Amino acid sequence: xxxxxxxxxxxxxxxxxxxxxxxxxxxxxxxxxxxxxxxxxxxxxxxxxxxxxxxxxxxxxxxxxxxxxxxxxxxxxxxxxxxxxxxxxxxxxxxxxxxxxxxxxxxxxxxxxxxxxxxxxxxxxxxxxxxxxxxxxxxxxxxxxxxxxxxxxxxxxxxxxxxxxxxxxxxxxxxxxxxxx
Numbered sequence: 638x639x640x641x642x643x644x645x646x647x648x649x650x651x652x653x654x655x656x657x658x659x660x661x662x663x664x665x666x667x668x669x670x671x672x673x674x675x676x677x678x679x680x681x682x683x684x685x686x687x688x689x690x691x692x693x694x695x696x697x698x699x700x701x702x703x704x705x706x707x708x709x710x711x712x713x714x715x716x717x718x719x720x721x722x723x724x725x726x727x728x729x730x731x732x733x734x735x736x737x738x739x740x741x742x743x744x745x746x747x748x749x750x751x752x753x754x755x756x757x758x759x760x761x762x763x764x765x766x767x768x769x770x771x772x773x774x775x776x777x778x779x780x781x782x783x784x785x786x787x788x789x790x791x792x793x794x795x796x797x798x799x800x801x802x803x804x805x806x807x808x809x810x811x812x813x814x815x816x817x818x
Contacts, residue, residue, distance in 0.1 A: 638758065646666075649664055661733075677707035679801075679802075680704060684763060686763050689701075691714055692718050692720065704767065716746075717753065744779055756811060
């Protein structure tokens with residue numbers, strides 16, 4: 638199974654005067670939409686896709702919308718690739734009631750999503766997942782044996798994590814993951 642992990646585009650920042658729910662769940666900027674639009678031909682070329690999933694955060698849904706229009710696909714929302722929070726002005730704002738979320742949690746739910754996709758779609762499938770850097774970093778970290786909070790934070794903050802705008806992983810069993818692109 639091949640999984641194309643695509644983190645959402647650039648989001649609105651500087652929302653400290655907004656309600657906590659908006660700070661934790663901002664939309665994308667026009668520049669973010671344009672950035673995703675530039676990826677559409679590449680994402681389309683990597684298909685066809687067996688299934689397409691998205692986080693239910695507003696910025697991921699904005700990303701999925703651009704892809705749905707440009708590639709012609711439907712998305713299913715998946716809580717296992719959703720970060721219920723946001724890094725804004727160098728501080729993490731978690732959605733009310735989600736104070737338990739951290740890098741280890743995001744790694745756990747991200748790898749659970751990969752296992753679910755394998756169980757639901759099988760080895761010969763190609764999946765597109767619109768998600769967040771912490772989920773991508775958690776999955777890549779899992780593939781590389783990185784599980785510590787510090788190691789995952791370093792990976793997520795590495796600009797090379799998604800240097801192409803996406804990450805491709807492969808698995809033959811849903812558990813053992815290989816980063817291929």
